[in-house]
Amino acid sequence: MNVMMLLEMANAAFPERTAFTDGSSGESYTYSELFEASRRRAASVRASGAGRLVKLDVSNLATPLSLFTSAWAGVPFVPLNYRLTDAEIEALLKRVTPAYLVTQADRVATLGALNEVNAIACANFLDAGQHTQAFEGEWSMDPEEVAVLLFTSGTTGEPKAAVLRHKHLVSYILSSVEFASAAEEDASLVCVPPYHIAGIAAVMSSVYSGRHVIQLPNFTAEAWVQLAREHKVTTAFVVPTMLARIVELLEGQGNVTADMPHLNSLAYGGGKMPLSVIKKAMRFFPNTDFSNAYGLTETSSTICVLGPDEHRETVASTDPMINRRLVSVGRALPGVEIEIRDDEGKLLKAGGRGEIYVRGEQVSGEYEGRGAVTDVDGWFPTRDAGSMDEEGYLFLEGRADDVIVRGGENLSPGEIEDVMLTHPDVADVAVVGIPDEQWGEAVAAAVVAKPNVSIDIDALKTMISEQLRSSRVPAVISVWSELPYNETGKLLRRVVKAELSQS
Amino acid sequence: MAELKTGGRFKSAVCTAEIMVVSAPSGDVNLTCGGVVMVESASGAVNGGEIHPDHAVGVAIGKRYINEEETLEVLCVKNGDGGLAVAGQLLLQKDTKKLPKTD
Structure with missing residues (x-):
């Protein structure tokens, strides 16, 4: 198993399709261009002797390119949060050396001076003329190899580096996406940051389904609405605060609907969605399918989904038990098991509030230097608090520590x-x-x-x-x-x- | 005959097909394509030969194939004219459930 296999298949089935478009520069990659570019960058990374490929920049074409390059070169991909302070960035960078760092031009001199950091400006990483050698080797099919190291946003103490192996990421894609299921004209607007698990999942699932990604590097409601209309976007993922701002913008403009008949599906997740926002959003996007996704970095993204039909049924229902499911995160994906346990680790009955445990092929639960925190049966304690109703709908109650x-x-x-x-x-x-x-x-x-x-x-x-x-x-x-x-x-x-x- | 490990990649000896193992029973499995035993993709050239006419049903990229007991599941990663089989029994194409798009 290797994440590169997803791109290999896309390149075999629809090489000429546009894969990614940078919404700010307008530059694009087709699948075959992305595939060949990855082969050449893999040679550059291998030649540098780096053990990690680090990317520190906003979303752009180097985001998918660095993910697939690292998979081909056989080094973990480490996307870093460019909003951190210089001191925080340096501290994280020192934990992932020797590193091949792809970053903003104005950071190259300072960060490149650090020990065992080989820094290259994003523009130069993307410049084909600087990567003329093609990597001859195949990528590894060892499912245990590390694909991504992702620093969690840790609310206390030093950030932990979650370890996601190729087997976790590929399992997630194979169980949740059907190959080549997107139509040629389908386009997905991606505005989550590239250092977030949802950003990585978006790259992989779009490639595997053959869906054109439009990247929006810095979210504003105005830019989102403009790009969505310009590219006739068919699917998008937003976090609740983004949806709230989009709804606010549309409301302020005096619109009755969003006037985006092309937007077939809008997924949200990453935080608690206020009921007032989702109800309003469903009015502004009357023909759009809404999905609520819940997942964690340590679970390779989504583990639970409240689907479009469930959105409509819950809103329409007069039964309060069903109606409240609109604020649930839905039910576990196929291949994912979820349990609610009390403080002593005992399984709770339906409705009981406790800690959410999850198990499945896509669940890593492993941190660098600390090993896996899963129990002997493979259950990962999420530290999220929640409850599950009789039909398996999961309700989040915040962090267990809260x-x-x-x-x-x-x-x-x-x-x-x-x-x-x-x-x-x-x-x-x-x-x-x-x-x-x-x-x-x-x-x-x-x-x-x-x-x-x-x-x-x-x-x-x-x-x-x-x-x-x-x-x-x-x-x-x-x-x-x-x-x-x-x-x-x-x-x-x-x-x-x-x-x-x-x- | 070979042990099929999850994530392992195999190619056909008689056509262009390649597969990845999604799940497999333990022990040796006689996985064939076009009626001829498949070999690990990482291994060198194979001798070739002809697709057996009873095994010429083809495989399609992105489709999953399972045995009747559902103990073996493979993903086709390259198209080919040969059909997949275990111990002479053709594998079945697995129906995939459509999920809502979330990312």
Whole structure:
């Protein structure tokens, strides 16, 4: 197994199709061009003696090229987050030497001066004239070889490098994508960062399905809408904050619909989707299929999907048990098993809240230098908290570490947030635990009001106490203009917690 | 006869077909293409020969093939005119379930 095999097959079946287009420069690669370019860059990487191919730049044609080059050359691919500070980047880079670094021109001199770092500007990596030698060797078919090292965004301590082997990534693609299933005119708009697992999954699944990728390097709602219309995009993936901004833009322009009849499917994931946003989005894109995907870096991307039919059925249902599935992440993909376990590792019954465990061919659960954290039966503890209903629909409740322990009672922020979001004046909310002398931890909430309304805190507390036990009613509710999210739409709970702990 | 390891790649001795093993039972498996035993892709040239007329059903790139017991599954990575078989029994093309696009 090797990720290169996916491109080999695409190159054999539809060599002349356009594979990737950089949305900012307009430059493109066909499958055969990408295949041949990878062969030549593999020779350059091998000649450099590097043990890793590192890419530190926004999404561009070098993103798929460096992934396939590294697979062909037999060195792990390490995409780094270009938004980190210089010191953070250097610290990560030192952990992956000897490195062949593909990066922005203005970083070449500084980073290239580091020990065992061979830096090349992205433009020069893409320039065919500088890579004239073709790699003669075949890529390895050893499924155990490491394909990608991905630094997780770790909220505490040093970032961990998740190890994804060729067997994990290829298994994921084979179980979730049908070869050559895309039509020639299909186009996918990819705006997730290239150092995110969703960005890597997007490259592989598009290649295997034969779908043209339009890359949007720096997301803005305006650029997204423009590119989607210009390229008649048929599929896209966004994180919840991106969808919220797109909906906001369309709403502000006074549109009734998004006027994108070509957009067949819109998938989202990477964070909790507010119910108000998804309901609005379904109105703006009436003919678009919505899917919610849940996955982790350590699971080679998606493990659970709430599909288009389920979106429509849940919205239309009058049964509250079915209706609430709209905020679930759906059910496990074929070949993936999911369980909810309590603190002692015991399996919970349907509806019980605990930690999400996952098992399957695509699950790695391994970190460099620490080995696999999966148990003897192959189950990976995600550290995500959640519950599963009788039919296997998974509901996320935040990180297991976010559980609030108040007077010995475990409280889930997600449960309280769900109730607060039903209040007509609340646009967004984050519930955290703050230190409390009497209870150990107290429940605190930051809320964002909808435009042009003010929130009556006492009335909000009353509403919560009507639906939940008194221990779950926040002792502190603070009204904020917005909540802190990172660029991939993850709520920065530690920031909320630090702020509310001081007040 | 060869042991088929997951991820292993084999080529036909009598046509252009190549496959990758997705899952396989343990022990030696007599996997043939066009009626002739397949060889590891990494090995050198093969002697060739003719496709047996009963095994001339062909394989198509991207399709999966399974045996009746569903203990063996392979993915075709290169088209060929020969058909895949184990111990003389032609493999069946596996139906793939369509999933929503998520990335």
